[in-house]
Amino acid sequence: MAVVGVLALQGSYNEHISALRRIGVKGVEVRKPDQLLGLDSLIIPGGESTTMAKLANYHNLFPALREFVGTGKPVWGTCAGLIFLANKAIGQKSGGQELIGGLDCTVHRNFFGSQVRSFETELSVPMLAEKEGGSPTCRGVFIRAPAILEVGSDVEILADCPVPAGTPSITITSGEGVKEEVYSKDRVIVAVRQGNILATAFHPELTLDSRWHRLFLDMDKESHAKAFSALSLSTFSRDAEERSNPRPLDLPIFE
Numbered sequence: 001m002a003v004v005g006v007l008a009l010q011g012s013y014n015e016h017i018s019a020l021r022r023i024g025v026k027g028v029e030v031r032k033p034d035q036l037l038g039l040d041s042l043i044i045p046g047g048e049s050t051t052m053a054k055l056a057n058y059h060n061l062f063p064a065l066r067e068f069v070g071t072g073k074p075v076w077g078t079c080a081g082l083i084f085l086a087n088k089a090i091g092q093k094s095g096g097q098e099l100i101g102g103l104d105c106t107v108h109r110n111f112f113g114s115q116v117r118s119f120e121t122e123l124s125v126p127m128l129a130e131k132e133g134g135s136p137t138c139r140g141v142f143i144r145a146p147a148i149l150e151v152g153s154d155v156e157i158l159a160d161c162p163v164p165a166g167t168p169s170i171t172i173t174s175g176e177g178v179k180e181e182v183y184s185k186d187r188v189i190v191a192v193r194q195g196n197i198l199a200t201a202f203h204p205e206l207t208l209d210s211r212w213h214r215l216f217l218d219m220d221k222e223s224h225a226k227a228f229s230a231l232s233l234s235t236f237s238r239d240a241e242e243r244s245n246p247r248p249l250d251l252p253i254f255e
Contacts, residue, residue, distance in 0.1 A: 001024075001025065001026060002025060002026075002040040002041065002217060002220050003026055003028060003038065003039055003040050004020055004025055004026065004027045004028070004039070004040065004041050004042070004043060004216075004217075004220075005027070005028055005029075005030040005035065005036060005039040005041070005042045005043070006020075006027050006028070006029060006030060006042075006043045006045060007030050007031075007042065007043065007044045007045060007052075007056075007061075007065075007081070008029035008030055008031055009031060009047070009051075009052050009055040009056060009059075009061075010047040010048060010051050010052050010055060011045045011046050011047020011048065011052065011079075011080060012045045012046050012047065012078070012203060012205055012206065013029060013043075013045045013047075015045070015203075015205040015206060016043050016045050016078075016205045016213075017029070018205075019204070019205045019210060019213050020213060022210060023210050023213060023214060023217075025213075025217060027043075030042070031059060032059055032061070033059070033060060033061055033063075033064035036064050036065070036068050039068075039073070040073060040074075040220050041073055041074040041075065041076070041216065041217075041219070041220045042065075042068055042073070042074075042075045042076070043075075043076045043077075043078070043081070043216070044065075044075065044076070044077040044078070044080070044081030044084055044085065044100075045078055045079070045080070045081055045205070046078045046079030046080045046081060046143065046203050047079070047080045048080065049080035049083045049084065049097060049109065050093060050097055052080055052084070053084075053097040053098050056098070057098060062098055062100065065084075065100045066100055066101065066102070069085070069100060069101075069102040069196070069197065070102070072195070072196050073196060073220075074196050074197075074198065074216060074219040074220050075102070075196060075197050075198070076197075076198040076199070076200075076216045077103075077197070077198075077199045077200075078199075078200050078201075078202070078203055078204065078205065079143065079145055079146065079200070079201060079202065079203060080146075081199070082103075082107060082146055082148070082199040082200065082201055083099070083107055083109055083146050084099055084100045085099075085100055085101070085102055085103040085197055085199055086099060086101070086103050086105050086106065086107040086148075086199075087099070087101045087102070087103060087104055087105065087106075088105070088106045088107070089106075089107050089108075089109055089146075090106065090107075090108055090109070090149075091108045091109040091110050091111070091170070092109050102194075102197055103155070103192070103194055103197045103199055104151065104152030104154060104155055104194060105148050105149075105150060105151045105152065105155055105189075105192065105194075105199075106148070106149045106150040106151075107146050107147065107148050107149065108146055108147055108149055108170055108183075109146050110144060110145075110146065111145065111146055111147035111149075111167070111170060111188065111201075112142055112144070112145050112147065112164065112167055113144075113166075113167060113168050114144065115143070115144045117144075117164070117166075117167075118142055118143045118144055118145070119142050119164065120139060120140065120141050120142070121139075121140050121142070121161055121162075122137045122138070122139060122140070123137060123138050123139075123140040123159045123160075123161055123190065123191075123202070124136060124137055124159065125137060125138045125158065125159050125191070127156075127158055128158065128159075128211050128212070128215060129211075131215060131218065132211040132214050132215055132218075133211075134209075134211055138159075138204070138207075138209050138211065138212070139207045139209060140159070140161065140190065140202035141202050141203040141204075141206045141207060142190075142201065142202050142203075143203060145190075145201045145202060146201050147188040147189065147190060147201050148188070148189035148190065148192060148199075148201065149170070149183060149188070149189075151189065151192060152194070154194055154195070155192050155193070155194045156192060156193045156194065157189055157191075157192055158191040158192055158193055158200075159189075159190050159191035159200075160187045160188060160189045160190055160191075161187065161188065161190050162186060162187055163185070163186055163187065163188050169183075170183040190202060196219065198215070198216055198219060200212065
């Protein structure tokens, strides 16, 4: 059975563990680097990203988290977890916060506004329905949520949503702080996948729809299948080479 780690520094980690339990999967709390060992995959939950970053720094978790992402094992970030996994985040508090990175995107930390602007909406998710069955929509719970402004060419967009009326104006700036443009699109990206990384700006763990968790577990199965395929190919190549270049027999010498 797959063992899924859930970063348990702050936020909705209990809800993710409960969602995993409902589909018969063991979720374990992760607070220290050595607790990442032996995990098949990792969920970074929603919460207060600044607080989570401070606690991650306190426990010296960032190097171990980056190493885990680099192994190719599946990692899923929800809400604050999305922010952590992004290569670039804007709209941060003064001084910014440390990121894990790995996901080729630019995320706005607080795109939809303050806590009172939290909302729920139906999201079109044809890929999720194709892979996991069920309705072509899912309920998106957005709590002081981030959003993805830009993605790289290798990033698959899984869901977007209309920008709600009254959403604060967002200015995208370059690394040097020079204004580039004001975000003016009428829709914004809220779920993506890139390789072993899944990211959602909303909270599937706060609904009874288990398909996002099932999709994440399928990513773990894909990861194991690829590893097995690579091992089998390596073994086949080595055996073929030995057959084409047989070693001389080391016969005993009798005097």
